[in-house]
Amino acid sequence: MNFLDLAPLAVVLPIFGAGAAFLARRQVRMQRLITIGILTLTLVLEAGMLAAVWGGESYAIHIGGWDSPFGIALMVDGFSSFMLLVSTVVSLAVLLFATSQGLADGDEPGPVSIFHPAYLILLAGVSNAFLAADLFNLYVGFEILLTASYVLLTLGGTAERIRAGTTYVVVSVVSSVIFLMAIAMIYAATGTVNMADLAVKLPELGQGPQLILHVLLLIAFGIKAAVFPLSLWLPDSYPTAPAPVTAVFAGLLTKVGVYAIVRTETLLFPGGSVNAGLLVVSALTMVIGILGALAQTDFKRMLSFTLTSHIGYLIFGVAVGGPLAIAATIYYVGHHIIVQTSLFMVAGLIERRAGSSNVTRLGSLAKLSPALSLLFFIPAINLGGIPPFSGFLGKFGLLHAAAQHADPLTWVVIGAGLLTSLLTLLTIIRVWARVFWRRAADAEVPNQELVAEATQVADETLAGGAQNPRLGLKLAKQLEADSLPWGMRYATGSLVLAGIALTVFAGPIFEFCERVAAELIAREPYISSILPF
């Protein structure tokens, strides 16, 4: 009995938890306890799994004792367990954030109590997609997480959310249809859906059929990962959802698509036959996404655009190929999940503190909310790629790998990457200058409450004078504590810390990513651990 045989629990635990949480829908406290308990348990399990494969092992689990390629297999290797652990860390932080928000608002039992079960189902789907070692199981994982996300996105059923939800549901269903189409054609061509088996059999097909299957899969995953031109649904649908939901979606859902793209490109179609196309697409994703972000006035929409824009870096890494680029991609996925989720949590905090996430209505927050400013500032400059943070390290790795054997097209994309980084910084600085730095009274549409509070704090500072200079700060902290429950601040803070940890322990983590990348490119460990011969 190997410890890794427990890996299916990463899917099973959240599903049973969801059932229990649904049964306890009238007892809010019980429901919270179940959800947090289950997620903590999953987190411990996945930390153990990652530790077990840290050295570069891969381990296949054959469900029900059916040997591959006939039965369903799950794959625990460095890549899947890294993604599992990061996603669970993020979802636990968001869950604590949501719970604290719910505690502060006193949510009563009612239709809203569907949040916890749906959240756990979402996580089960994400875990299943990461662990799946056959294409159809991957499809099922996608469907589980998508169905849960439909529920979470339209929570409460307001007109705005229904409108946004419709776009989201229809686009997701179409992407699933394309994915299924690809699966049907792959099965017709090779007679298997097991990924290790496919890795052996797909190269035996002719160039034409290979290209069709390859592109079909990329389109299906590209919609999920929000790669331009398939990304326009994302900024339309994410921002209307409740803050915790947007945060967890931003972190996890698109990255499942990216994960699938990396697997497709390294395991199933390793030749790199569409790399030139991917390079162009990645440049467009980066630049158009960030230009969209610059045009927005709503902070959450702005973040949604930076989210799609930075997916471009990940596609860039995949398109460049090679051990260093893939390693940097994996590192950047981890960085991006954590940073983007923390920024969306901060957006939730800003909305709660100042009553709006629209930049034109905000101001004075640096004075009024010192802790919030810090929580925004660190992930923001991390996203902008300022050294020494993980965003810089990831981007540096990607560009360095690309520049090593670059043709003219790659140089253009490197330029696009640098431009995007700069424009991201500009977006972030504009938010900082408006939301935090300027006076609330100078806002285009001044928010009278904020203006009043700012005057109050300024008066207090003046009253304190030289003898008591911290009087104003004390009042600001008091005001902040009144509007933002400590649980929400600490949950966001812990995720910001996780982002810093990714920077501090960048050495060992990047080495691990390099081992994983070498394994992905070699393909051999994956194939031989699943197929019995």
Added chain:
Amino acid sequence: MSVNITFLVVTGVLLAAGFYLVLERTLTRVLLGIMLLGNGINLLLLTSGGRKGAAPLFNPEVPADEYSDPLPQALILTAIVITFAVTAFLLAMIYRSWTLTSADELTDDTEDIKVSQKTAYDEEEDSPVAEDTTEFVDEEGRPVREGEE
């Protein structure tokens, strides 16, 4: 592998009609489109199993190559259940949308409209800087040094 060409043609028609309907703004038509897409894909999966054959229940008297392929059928069953769930959810959502707006059409995003009507001029960044805000030059534009006043 032998393929039933009728199935493929029907699949193509179903998918084409489905994608056409999905592009409509009316939500009920979108729903019909999604149902057509689901059926088309199921048919495609069925076709991917190859020729027809005996039911795939093990019988020692039937030689191995006379069974039909059971895997696509299992896939179709799963896909049917998923389409069913999504259809039910969409129906609920369409009903909710109809209750709220008494319309069956998808409207444009308000933020999108706002951004599309924005001009390139940004008051905060582009407005001319007032000249009399500096403390470092006097009225004639000479630099002010400490102790001169």
